[in-house]
Amino acid sequence: MLEDFRIAVFITFAFRRERLHYLFQVLRSLGEFPVTRMDVIVFTNTVDTDAIESIQAFRANTFDELKSLQIVSVDDLEHPFDLTWAHKPYLKQCLRDQQKDFTHFIYMEDDLRFTYSNFQYFVCSEQELRQHGLIPSFVRFEYNQSRATICLSDHMHPQRMAGKKHVDLHGVSFMNSDYPYIAMFVMTRSHAEEHLSNPSFDKEGSAGSHGWWIAERAAMGITWDNVPTGYTSRYVVGFRDNLPVPQAYIHHMPDNYTNDYSEQRKMLAKLTPGEAFQR
Template identity: 25%
Template sequence: MNIFFLEKLRKIYKSLGKKEKEINDLITFKKFKRNSINYKISDHNFNLENITEQKIKFVAAITFYYNESKIDNLIQACKSLGEITSNSEIYIFTNKNSELLINRCKENLSFNVNFEIINQPVNDRLLPWYHVNLMKNFFKRTEITHFIYLEDDILLNKKNFYYWINSRKILKRFNLIPGFIRTEKNFVDSKIYAIDFIKKNKIKNLPNLYLNKTYNFINHHYPYQGMYLYDRELMKEYLFGPSSNPDCGHGAYKIDFLDTRMINLDLMAKANIGLTYMNIPEGFYNRLVTLYNKDLKKIDKACCIEHLSQRYSNEESSFGNINLEDALS
């Protein structure tokens, strides 16, 4: 076979490769449509303002690659966690034993935070994975109801937490997890951007769950959120399943869990992707769903978490270019 025909074949196969994801997504959506009658919930008492649980006790772990200029964001993230409930424990995993960091936290926080100093990690990029052992230890304590892992510039507030708790009650029967959207404010146009959306998603092409006349849960293509929040059931699934292994997603780890979406994540990002691509229900692209407000025709603010560094929407980047109001349309 001469070079001319080989080149032609190469281009054809390359073109087919580009279409593979679109075809796979179409197949997934067709499977959802086939079973869509099972995803109408009709919960008219859905509440975003408070929770009925009396014994919430969470542990939060934050990875902080030491950088003096980022301490203010870290403190702001800790403050917001402390406002959710006083019955919590916060651990900061950092690669430097810094008196400045410890003193700044003491001066600005009305509660204690714990520091885990990993000053000689095997590699700095493994620092985010040290939180897994913390979860293992706290899982043994039955009074711990939830575990939160965050990057150091993620602001999770009380309304976000309430949204997750109340949505999880509804979604667990479908093996789905409430998701968050990282947002930033652009300093030029003052608009809010859904920074992890590379393209706008058309709702008509996405799996969704009817909740009531105001809300739907939408399963979109960009579930990265820079954090995760798990109850004990999800903690158990994570700790005793493949996703707590940094190699998960690679065929070399186990061919059954080969997933290009995880391969394309760097080692640090994989530390917070958790169960996103594990045990996905048939007809869904991933495990996370987002609350959509049909009255306002946009993602509800209850599931929007602020990315405090505000860097993607204010710098030249492939991220941070999709307005929150246009992300799902």
């Protein structure tokens, strides 16, 4: 049975042939969403016909007739990271498209496996959290080969859970992660309207919201806009027994940070969920 969701998805893909398989997995996961409409737009920095066709060819093996795939080539970038901002005008266009009447908007980088279970977790908690000015969010994980377990991609230090302000919904406690960056966002129509009206929608203006770099700011959405008193950001993650609920985990498929123990990367993605979130 189809769920009556109409989703616009924007994906940043800096073309590298050896990374096409990640993009394929992203599209395959999106293709499993049982929704009435999904329009996916991939933004890439190549104008090479063969390269673009290699992306477009994925459609036949991932999407049904209710889903579309569009490739947008962006070759006039001042900086390579500016590709992450190419989706903003399209987000505005999709929000204003009265015929398609999208219910949700997703931005993501090209190597995140975002599942329908992730989306349902967002939908099921968003309306109740909205009453508190909060937005359900996620944690990224990678598989650490030497430890044979998962580690959190974006957590560099443990955080204490005791005393954190939270909202309890149906046995799940929603509270801030100290590291809210997840390289993506999910928005409702009201979130998107808010985003368009705030400095976070502009590459230069967003620098005043937070000191993240260009690509990170493109994915922050309204993380730092209108933060409720007692919280550090709008984004809250669902926890049960001091661990994120399973539906809140998003796989960063390359698993590259957790398995890199070089001096430069030694602190990235080395904490398991139990090590990252402490009582």
